[in-house]
Amino acid sequence: MVAGYGASPESRRRNELRFGALAFLLGLTVFAVDTFTDIESAIAVLYVLVLMLAANALPRAGIVRVGAGCAVLAVLSFLLSHWHDMDVQSALRCGVSLAAILITTALLVRDHLSRALLVRANGALARSEKRYRSMFEQARFSLWEQDFSGVKDALDALRAAGVTDLAAHAQANPGWARGMASLIVTTNVNDATLELLGAADRAEVLGPLERFLPAEDPAMLDALLAIHEGRDRFEGRARLIAADGRVLTVLLGISLPDDGIGFDQVVVGVVDITQRERTQEALLAAQAELARAARAATLGALSASIAHELNQPLGAIVLNAQACLRWLRRDPPDIDTASKAVERMVRDSKRAGEIVQRTRGMLVKDANCDEIIDLPQLVEEAAQLLERELSAGGATLATDFADGVPPVRASRVGLQQVLINLIANGLHAMAETGAEKGAEKGAEMGAGTAQRELTVSVDSPDPAQVRVSVRDRGTGIAEEHRARLFDPFFTTRPDGMGMGLAICRSTVESCGGTLTARNHEEGGAVFEFTIPAAAPPPSPVPSPVPSPTAAPLPAAQED
Ligand code: ADP
DSSP states (O other): OOTTTTSOHHHHHHHHHHHHHHHHHHHHHHHHHHHHSOOOSOGGGGHHHHHHHHHTTSOHHHHHHHHHHHHHHHHHHHHHHHSSSOOHHHHHHHHHHHHHHHHHHHHHHHHHHHHHHHHHHHHHHHHHHHHHHHHHHHOSSEEEEEEOHHHHHHHHHHHHTTOOOHHHHHHHSTTHHHHHGGGOEEEEEOHHHHHHHTOSSHHHHOEEGGGGSOSOOHHHHHHHHHHHTTOSEEEEEEEEEOTTSOEEEEEEEEEOOSSSOOTTSEEEEEEEOHHHHHHHHHHHHHHHHHHHHHHHHHHHHHHHHHHHHHHHHHHHHHHHHHHHHHHHHSSSOOHHHHHHHHHHHHHHHHHHHHHHHHHHHHHTTTOOTTEEEOHHHHHHHHHHHTHHHHHHTTOEEEEEEOTTOOOEEEOHHHHHHHHHHHHHHHHHHHHHHHHHHHHHTTSOHHHHHHTOEEEEEEEEEETTEEEEEEEOOSSOOOGGGGGGTTSTTOOOSTTOOSOHHHHHHHHHHHTTOEEEEEEOTTSSEEEEEEEEBOOSSOOOOOOOOOOOSSSOOOOOOOO
16 A cells, blocks of 8 residues: 555645554554553564554654564563563563564565655656657657557468568568558647648547558558568658648658567657658759750860861861872972872871860860779769669669779769769660560560669779779660760760760770770670779879870770
């Protein structure tokens, strides 16, 4: 009995007084009966009752004092009533009474201690619950309390039936994951949730979660997998349908009980990122537009510059050629003067070549091949930059990094651009495969997307260089295109510019590397570039490798 705990201080005080008075009276009575009557029995044992009454009114030290007082009274009674005829029996009775008093005091003190701990724990629990409630209510982001016990039971039943691969089960039973959403019951939400969903009151939101989820959302299966695997947390991106039908993109955080119980009150945090996503999309579109415009401007400037600068040497070549013809047609032909004209033509042709070389150099003028770069890390960064393009194309990117790949010395921005170009080209090539297959198989999307995997591997064929391969599972390189792949302006895409691979090769070569292309024996294309390793001590920065300017860019490497 926890007398007085939880009651008001006033009524507790009254209780204490009442129990204190009763204990005092009972103590006096026991003392009187024990001392002044001839009852031959261990009357003093009744002090136990006094102690029990006092325990309701006194703190621990008080109980100990009352216990000591009862013991003293019992001994006093014994001495007063048996002073003259002390015998073993009455001494034993007194001893029994004393033992009872001592044991009871010890038990009451322990009980008191446990009660105090219990009360303290209850208080802490109540305070924690209050804190949680106020955080739940006042949080500026959406919080839901949901009952997942139906889902947990269903998953346990599946496990008992021998289903271990939940993903395969979901694939074999379309609509199963969505059906599980009807077993999740929302039991409470905060005001931020009402605001998020545009709901008028809680009643609109409480109940099965199903109606707020779109028909197809992989997040549901991911959350089920997290529960099935016994994880203590699930985080992911999901979509929600608001009360007015808007589709929201949200980030979900679910704290899952790790002990198998407590699934009836799972807390789910939801952050609305719809606006952020839209801004991001707009930003990416603007960036893509800007990049296109910049490339077009560069090309324009490049063409104008080539045209302007080549005009003069070409004009001189034509004049010298005409003069040469005239000297040769003379009778007799003036071979000496004609030879001089041809020499001038050779000189002007060389100059034209140098102009083309220099103008090409403008394309990669940012290339600062003096940075130490960790290529696996650069690949990860490029993959992150293309995350959206990959998911939009239904493609995945796998990486395969060999151990101990040394850093390279090159231009970070340049190589990043090369990786982005090669990966984007692979995506285009795979999208075309999907379209073809789709057409062949009656637009059966699954067939196309299943193969859409890009693999970027980084290794070091020898200690002096690092090799990066970008392998796609796309159309592959057509035989008739192979020789012109790296030519500027060569493209087979209706919206292509045909500058991507040419610029990639210039960038790689300007940092002392090579870029080649081939078809993979299992289908798709492999674009591979090598870059010199940054060996300690640092080797001198490689100067741009001159490539023959008058000749077209090197052709694709044969398989
Ligand atoms: P663009 O992408 O603007 O066409 P690029 O220079 O990047 O310019 O590519 C030139 C051409 O090379 C492409 O139009 C395409 O025909 C071919 N190509 C590039 N990458 C691949 C690839 N991964 N698979 C097949 N063909 C490719």
